[in-house]
Amino acid sequence: MNGGEVGKKMPYFVVIEEQGPHWDDECSMRDQKGWDEHAVFMDALAEEHFVILGGPLGNYAKHRAMLILNAPNEVVLRKKIAEDPWMRTGVLPDYRDLFLGASPWKTNLRAGR
Secondary structure, rough: OHHHHHHHOOOOOEEEEOOOOOOOOOHHHHHHOOEEEEEEHHHHHHOOOOOOEEEOOOOOOEEEEEEEEEEEOOHHHHHHOOOOOOHHOOOOHHHHHHHEEEEEEOOOOOOOO
């Protein structure tokens, strides 16, 4: 977070990702080419609180994952996600085609509040 963002509450975004053209249907998610690099990248985003929650979604014909992201706007969100090694290699689609949905999300309920 840069100095101008400290103390400023950023909106959450709900993002649905779908597999890209180089996703190998014969392999599990963790066996995809470049898994280790992708995992390190995503762990770093979680460490900096850009990714709040993330993981694969149910039983679809294509791999899908949902992410809850903490970003000031969709432009920043897309730029940051575009750095994912899986996007650069096509395991996930190019960032311009990335999202089945990227929606701002206002939370009204939270445990422990």
